Amino acid sequence: MTAVPVIELVDVSKIYPLASGDVVALDHLSIRIERGEFVAIMGPSGSGKSTLLNQIGGLDVPTSGILRITGKNIRKMSDEKLTDLRLNAIGYIFQKFNLIPLLSAYENVEYPYILKHRCNDTTGRVSKLLSEVGINKRLAEHKPAELSGGQQQRVAIARALINDPDILLCDEPTGNLDTKTGAQIMEMLATLHKQGRTIIIVTHDPLIGAQAERIIRIKDGKVDEA
Amino acid sequence: MKKDIILQLSIRSIRLNFLRSLLAAIGIVIGVVAISSMGMMGANMTMSVTEELSAMANVLVVKPGGGGGGGGFMGGGGGSSSSDDYIDKEQFADIERTAGKYGNVYPLYQESDTVKIREDERRSTIYGMRDEDMATILVVENGTLPQTSGSVIVGPTFAENNDLVIGSRITIGDEDDEEAIIQKVRVVGILEEKGMSMDLNSDNAIIMTEKTFTGLYGGEGEYTQVNVILDDIDDADTATEAIENQLNRKEDEVAVQDSSRMMESITSTVSTMTTFVMAIAGISLLVAATSIFNVMMMSVTERVREIGILRSIGTQKGEVLRMFIYEAVILGLVGAVIGAIMSLLLGWLVVLAMVGTTDYFFTYQSLIYVPVSMTIGIVICVVSGVYPAWRAANLDPIEALRAD
Numbered sequence: 001m002t003a004v005p006v007i008e009l010v011d012v013s014k015i016y017p018l019a020s021g022d023v024v025a026l027d028h029l030s031i032r033i034e035r036g037e038f039v040a041i042m043g044p045s046g047s048g049k050s051t052l053l054n055q056i057g058g059l060d061v062p063t064s065g066i067l068r069i070t071g072k073n074i075r076k077m078s079d080e081k082l083t084d085l086r087l088n089a090i091g092y093i094f095q096k097f098n099l100i101p102l103l104s105a106y107e108n109v110e111y112p113y114i115l116k117h118r119c120n121d122t123t124g125r126v127s128k129l130l131s132e133v134g135i136n137k138r139l140a141e142h143k144p145a146e147l148s149g150g151q152q153q154r155v156a157i158a159r160a161l162i163n164d165p166d167i168l169l170c171d172e173p174t175g176n177l178d179t180k181t182g183a184q185i186m187e188m189l190a191t192l193h194k195q196g197r198t199i200i201i202v203t204h205d206p207l208i209g210a211q212a213e214r215i216i217r218i219k220d221g222k223v224d225e226a
Numbered sequence: 227m228k229k230d231i232i233l234q235l236s237i238r239s240i241r242l243n244f245l246r247s248l249l250a251a252i253g254i255v256i257g258v259v260a261i262s263s264m265g266m267m268g269a270n271m272t273m274s275v276t277e278e279l280s281a282m283a284n285v286l287v288v289k290p291g292g293g294g295g296g297g298g299f300m301g302g303g304g305g306s307s308s309s310d311d312y313i314d315k316e317q318f319a320d321i322e323r324t325a326g327k328y329g330n331v332y333p334l335y336q337e338s339d340t341v342k343i344r345e346d347e348r349r350s351t352i353y354g355m356r357d358e359d360m361a362t363i364l365v366v367e368n369g370t371l372p373q374t375s376g377s378v379i380v381g382p383t384f385a386e387n388n389d390l391v392i393g394s395r396i397t398i399g400d401e402d403d404e405e406a407i408i409q410k411v412r413v414v415g416i417l418e419e420k421g422m423s424m425d426l427n428s429d430n431a432i433i434m435t436e437k438t439f440t441g442l443y444g445g446e447g448e449y450t451q452v453n454v455i456l457d458d459i460d461d462a463d464t465a466t467e468a469i470e471n472q473l474n475r476k477e478d479e480v481a482v483q484d485s486s487r488m489m490e491s492i493t494s495t496v497s498t499m500t501t502f503v504m505a506i507a508g509i510s511l512l513v514a515a516t517s518i519f520n521v522m523m524m525s526v527t528e529r530v531r532e533i534g535i536l537r538s539i540g541t542q543k544g545e546v547l548r549m550f551i552y553e554a555v556i557l558g559l560v561g562a563v564i565g566a567i568m569s570l571l572l573g574w575l576v577v578l579a580m581v582g583t584t585d586y587f588f589t590y591q592s593l594i595y596v597p598v599s600m601t602i603g604i605v606i607c608v609v610s611g612v613y614p615a616w617r618a619a620n621l622d623p624i625e626a627l628r629a630d
Contacts, residue, residue, distance in 0.1 A: 054624055057538070059538055059623050059624050059627075060624055079543060080542060080543070083537070083540055083541070083542050083543070084540070084542075086538060086539065086540040087539070087540025087541075088540070092538055092539055094627075098531075098534075098535045098538070098627070099535075100235075100532060100535060100536065101532065102235055102238040102239060102242065102532075103234075103235070103238075107231075107234075110231075111231060111539070112539055112540055114231045115231070115540055115541060115545070116540075159539070163540075
């Protein structure tokens with residue numbers, strides 16, 4: 001393939017040094033994810049999938065190997081550069097929604113926009129995204145604590161999309177939702193994928209994983225080929 | 227429209243924890259009030275003392291003999307002069323010639339003698355003055371200046387203590403002493419109250435004409451001291467030097483006491499005291515700093531997860547740092563502003579109680595302590611917020627996200 005993969009891991013290892021002996025969380029891992037893919041990363045707890053997610057999300061850097069996000073190796077990046085990467089290239093959707101409690105739903109979505117553009121959104125993008133995820137104007141005035149779990153996750157999706165990221169990174173996005181709401185959220189992600197977005201979803205739920213195009217299974221810090 | 231989202235977060239955090247933030251700000255309020263009201267008190271005291279002193283400190287007292295020199299406190303209260311110990315007419319003329327251009331020069335005779343009023347005997351200071359000096363120096367409250375040898379004018383304290391009115395009689399001289407000259411005099415005037423003075427403590431004295439004085443004690447033209455009342459207190463050093471150069475060329479004929487030096491030393495004592503009191507007041511700001519630090523640390527600890535979220539979605543370390551510094555600055559600003567308003571009220575009361583007058587309250591030297599203490603308060607706030615903010619900024623986002 002000639003196109004630059006959106007994520008490329010070559011021989012990536014992550015080792016946590018501990019007094020009781022080093023813990024190898026990722027063990028010479030090589031993964032390639034193309035633009036527009038819908039990938040599920042699955043594995044039991046302790047398999048290293050959370051560590052992998054943190055690397056891909058630019059929250060942490062590998063001990064060795066090459067990890068390219070949109071073609072840029074992040075291993076040598078400064079904290080400032082990594083933060084910029086998180087702001088511009090990655091949209092996070094967390095299990096616990098992780099909205100900022102001090103800000104209203106609208107402001108939560110607008111927040112990364114302000115960080116990036118240094119001004120308020122005057123283009124109407126925030127409102128447009130909120131209505132796309134089904135949050136009306138009245139709900140958008142509310143603080144996260146006043147919203148249901150499903151509504152919070154919708155706001156979180158809108159927030160993740162605000163800076164038009166290359167990757168949408170979802171960490172157990174339905175984990176804190178009931179089945180029906182969870183299905184709605186997954187439907188929304190499927191729609192986004194159809195629109196051409198790269199979506200990586202980390203889950204241990206096979207039903208969720210099955211909705212992705214491709215499943216990468218992780219076991220003991222390695223890709224489980226079986 | 228541009229709004230600083232980081233600043234918004236700080237403001238909202240303070241509002242969310244309103245009571246806690248208020249308590250922290252109160253520490254700053256107390257510190258600012260303490261420092262500025264103490265500072266204002268000191269400044270007002272200095273100005274008031276200076277004003278009071280400069281009314282009497284513009285005096286050079288020239289006394290006979292080498293000795294001590296400058297810095298004497300009382301210009302010769304009760305010192306009886308021995309026969310050799312005087313300033314003669316020639317010396318006086320010299321002093322008048324050299325120092326005359328700086329102010330009013332006048333000679334003074336002084337004695338301490340027994341006086342008898344009705345049946346009570348006591349000792350009193352007696353001054354002899356030239357007629358022309360009496361007219362310029364003395365301020366009469368009641369009656370007239372003495373003209374004849376049988377009349378005297380007395381100070382208000384002396385009059386009050388001895389129940390003297392115009393027309394009262396005083397016997398000067400010790401009647402039990404065979405050799406003493408006795409003279410009966412009549413009070414023709416009572417002086418206006420003058421307060422403490424370097425040159426002439428007239429409040430508690432009897433003042434008579436030169437002629438009456440020398441009639442009693444002899445020594446005409448042998449003055450106890452010569453006073454120079456300066457027109458401008460800043461001439462004190464120049465005039466002192468001029469007199470000394472003129473008269474002390476060969477040997478120390480006279481000693482010049484410059485009372486403005488005393489004023490300087492009193493003023494500097496007051497300002498030392500003020501600094502000391504302000505330092506004590508400053509301790510309250512240290513306490514405030516501790517409480518700000520505590521509140522900020524609590525704020526950071528409570529918001530670890532929020533910091534994790536902020537960092538994970540692209541907030542820079544510097545922005546998190548800024549968020550907490552803003553919080554400290556807001557606490558400091560609110561505390562300092564409230565403190566400033568309160569210190570104007572409290573300072574006014576303290577000055578009224580301690581200094582007794584608020585004449586100098588609304589002067590630059592006094593009010594400058596308000597912005598000064600506000601600045602100190604805000605700076606202390608920011609300094610105590612630096613570590614908590616630094617900690618917040620340097621949290622590991624992964625760890626922070628995991629917190630509950």
